[in-house]
Amino acid sequence: MDMQRLASALEASLDPAQNKQAETALLQEQRKRGFSLQLLQIVASDAYGPTARLASALYFKNFIRRSWTDEEGNYKLPSVEVVSIKRELIGLMINVPSNIQYQLGDAVGVIADSDFWRRWDTLVDDLVSRLTPDNARINNGVLQVAHSIFKRWRPLYRSDELYTEINHVLSKFGEPFVQLLGNTDQLIEQNRNNKPALSPYISTLNLMMKLLYDLSVQDLPPIFEDNVTSITSLLHKYLVYDNPVLHTDADSEAGPLELVKSGIFEVLIIYSQKYEDAFGPFVEQFVGSSWNLLTTTGLDTKNDVLVSKALQFLTSVTRMPQHAQAFNNDDTMSQVIERVVLPNLSLRESDLELFEDEPIEFIRRDLEGSDSDTRRRAATDFLQRLLSQSQKLVTAVVLRYVNQYLSEFSRNPSANWKSKDTAVYLYSAIAAKGAVTASQGVKSVNELVNILDFFKANVAGDLVSDSNVEPILKVDAIKYLYVFRSQITREQWRDAFPLIVKHLGSSDYVVYSYAAIAVERVLALTDAAKRPVISPTDVKPLSAQLLQHLFQLIERNPESAKLQENEFLMRCVMRVLIVLRDGVIPITDNVLSHFIKITTIISPNPANPRFYYYHFEALGAFIRFAAPSQPEKIENSLHPVFVNVLQNEIQEFIPYVFQLFAALLEANPSGSLTSYYTQITQPILSPDFWSSRGNIPALVRLLSSLMARGASYIVESGQLEAVLGIFQSLIISKANEIYGFELLESIVANFPPSILDTYFATVLQLLFTRLQNSKTETFSSRFVRFYHFVSARIESGLGADWFIKHANQVQDGVYVQLYLGIILPDTQKLARPLDRKIAVISLTKTLTESSAFAEKYKKGWSFTCGALLKLLENPPVIASTDDSIVDQDVDDMSFGVGFTQLQTIRRPTRDLWPEVTDVKSWVGQTLQDANAVQGGKIKSFAEERLAQSPEALHVLAMYMSK
Secondary structure (H helix, E strand, C coil): CCHHHHHHHHHHCCCCCCHHHHHHHHHHHCCCCCHHHHHHHHHHCCCCCHHHHHHHHHHHHHHHHHHCECCCCCECCCHHHHHHHHHHHHHHHHHCCHHHHHHHHHHHHHHHHHHCCCCCCCHHHHHHHHCCCCCHHHHHHHHHHHHHHHHHHCCCCCCHHHHHHHHHHHHHHHHHHHHHHHHHHHHHHHCCCCHHHHHHHHHHHHHHHHHHHHHHCCCCCHHHHHCHHHHHHHHHHHHCCCCHHHCCCCCCCCCHHHHHHHHHHHHHHHHHHHCHHHHHHHHHHHHHHHHHHHHHCCCCHHHHHHHHHHHHHHHHHHCCHHHHHHHCCHHHHHHHHHHHHHHHHCCCHHHHHHHHHCHHHHHHHHHHCCCCCCHHHHHHHHHHHHHHHCHHHHHHHHHHHHHHHHHHHHHCCCCCHHHHHHHHHHHHHHHEEEEEECCCEEEEECCCCCHHHHHHHHHHHHHHCCCCCCHHHHHHHHHHHHHCHHHCCHHHHHHHHHHHHHHHHCCCHHHHHHHHHHHHHHHCCECCCCCECCCHHHHHHHHHHHHHHHHHHHCCCCCHHHHCCCHHHHHHHHHHHHHHHHHHHHHHHHHHHHHHHHHHHHCCCCCCHHHHHHHHHHHHHHHHHHHHHCHHHHHHHHHHHHHHHHHCCCCCCHHHHHHHHHHHHHHCCCCCCCHHHHHHHHHHCCHHHHCCHHHHHHHHHHHHHHHHHHHHHHHHCCCHHHHHHHHHHHHCCCCCHHHHHHHHHHHHHHCCHHHHCCCHHHHHHHHHHHHHHCCCHHHHHHHHHHHHHHHCCHHHCCCHHHHHHHHHHHCCCHHHHHHHHHHHHHHCCCCCHHHHHHHHHHHHHHHHHCHHHHHCCHHHHHHHHHHHHHHHHCCCCCCCCCCCCCCCCHHHCCCCCCCCCCHHHCCCCCCCCCCCCCHHHHHHHHHHHHHHHCCCHHHHHHHHHCCCCHHHHHHHHHHHHC
16 A cells, blocks of 8 residues: 555544544554554655544554553564654654644653663653754654653652652753753743744743653652752742733633643642642742632633632642641631632533533533532532531531522522522532542531431422422432432432432433432442342332333434433443342343344444443343343344444444353353354454454453353364464463463363363463463462362363373473472462362362372372361351442543453352362361272371371371361
8 A cells, every 4th residue: 555545544544434444454554564654654744634644643653552562561563663663753743733742642652651761761862952942842842752751650659660760861851851941931031922932932831830740740859859949939930920912712711821820730739748848838829829819710611720720739738737727717717718619619601501501511520520620629629628627617607608598599599599509519518528439429427517407408399399490409409319328318218219210200411310320329329238228129110111211311312422422321221220130021122122222323433431331231231130031032132233243343342242242141051052153153263353452351251151052063163273272372471361261261161071182281281381481470370270170170080180191291290390399389379269169179189089199199199188288277268159240430440441341240250169168078078988988098098198297197187087
């Protein structure tokens, strides 16, 4: 493909109508040498349009993410290509437009994760050499590259390696950075009235604030500490800086001044939190300036981030007793509430516009709290910090304002309804102590207020009334119950829950969405004894109507992007199905039809990862509880939909679909392998699906489920070798070794020894090679578990002797080295109770049923006995099976990056010997029975082989006499 055609394919990859075809062509092209350099050539050249250049930068970023190194850190690209990329990328990034810079910056970050600094030790010197005294365009490019690399330090935990890297950077970059900070300040002054010249220097300052944070995030650099007076002076100068030339007309988009000041506040926050000794003397002037900024900055949304950062800084400072004391009197506290807190808690016209025009965005900002840069969130955090320092004073002052706003509302409810919204929000802020948790809401409340009395007097009426209540006040009422849900008793919820359910019928998007959010969380709520607060028996009579209504709300707009906009509704569907369990069976047809319809609509355009995650969780719950009683119906209905996902390569859905296929198979373990499944067996054995790491856990489970239902088909169709080939590719990879062992255990569990005999020596050869050349702790542990898994399965024709036979085919005598050097010592390291239980059964059966240990490995018999007795000192206790479904917080997930486990169909940990409940008793009985059957041989072996270990002989005799 020539460069022009490549550029056209890249541009087409951004067009939904041409995306699939373009991606296929690009996948073919990227296998060729030099592909990455071609992408950079397109990015660099003005001969291609801006869309093609941006598409090329995007593809380059993702290509580097996939193709730079393997899990061992080895380059996947040819060395000449690696060298060229490192040589060209920095200069290129400095000279391209900013939208392309961001994409290349991400690529630089990926490379830096792997190579910086030891394999790219020239990078900082290269950056410093490119800095200029006054060329803002070049400097900004250099600083953007530096930020792309150094921002990686922000979330990392302290380590020697990390600090070595930071010190390497500071030794080269620290002094030029401080000099550039001073130069930039001078250039801003010199060009104060020249907007075209001034704007790039303000951008430089903004980037330098980000870098000041990056370089300080782990520890205070000595060069910054040495220059702390000049740096803080410059920070304060630009915190109070104003210049009409830089003012913008936009109401909603932050301008350059707002961005710089927000960046300064981020630096101030970390310095006040971490470096009080160095920064403490300067705090007072920043507190005064922050107060002035907060009381003079307008309510335009372009100021939201700035105001939020200022409030976060005051929140941080207030934790210091010497600064908190300044607020500790009635007059000052009243001013703080009136001039800082209330203006940022009260609803603005822009909030109402968001409520009406972008309701889902209103919900996400207001409810989730994931975006702390909202004024309300930041003002609430500040108020709660003050409350933690002076609870009585803050409570008294705030309650005065709450009552004042409630009085304003009561005088004219229709005109002053915003006053009530402010009152409820303000009261909730001081009533809650601590964060709102995902599972329980507020767990601790301010003992100086009574949340239930306030609810009855001021909030409940808005839930009960069907008319003349502003939608936002209904939202406030629902949210109040949501936030304080764990403070409400089971009996009180019996009255309140129907009121929330009723609001699912509201015509207002935000109201019914909040109702769904509250219903879902209350259905998941349990008391101290882990009993549900809302009994499933109370939900079941409503379930059919409730689910039907929720599906209607989801499907109200059948356009793909709009249908999947509201994840809160789908999460509520999921929760109702989890509570309903097998109560869904009578309404299977209706629920199934909705799932098929929704999957079909969203498949061509997966737009909201949270929505389709909950969609597949809900579908998983449905399969889990409905499929065991009617497997054929559900399989027949869902198979075409799932196969369509695979055929159309809908990457976002494929890992979910593999899990759901496996769940369908597992729901009917005694069924035969129908043609639906035989048709997908060959495709899932092809390398294409396995090349995506996100597919691997789900594919291993699906393949294991297929083998459990259709082992004979796998053999008859000649596909076992393909399965073993997949095992080989997994087991040689440190990243996938755990899945290799899972697949191997499934193979051993589902095929008879007569089939396994052909391949097992080769399997062991692969395992032994890994043990010898690149053993990891995880690999060793899983290998030991696998050995015991085989050794314990004597009834299936396996056992220790079978393993020994095949091990010694690989290398004569290797078993003894393996057993004494790895298996026995690492058996004691097994941590999971089920693994330890398998080891107990394996070792016991080795003592009682292995011919090799009875006749050949006499010392090994005594070593085995010692290992068994040591395990029994702390006998594994298997917890009772718990079929509850664990919630997963989607905010902690990285959708699209890897595998996402569906919790509703998580495969339970399986006890292969459930009949063995008390392992000590079982060991004793097994030894006694074997001794009796073998005419006293076990006792004789013990007396002979444990003669040098009288204590072990005594303990074993005790087990055998019980």
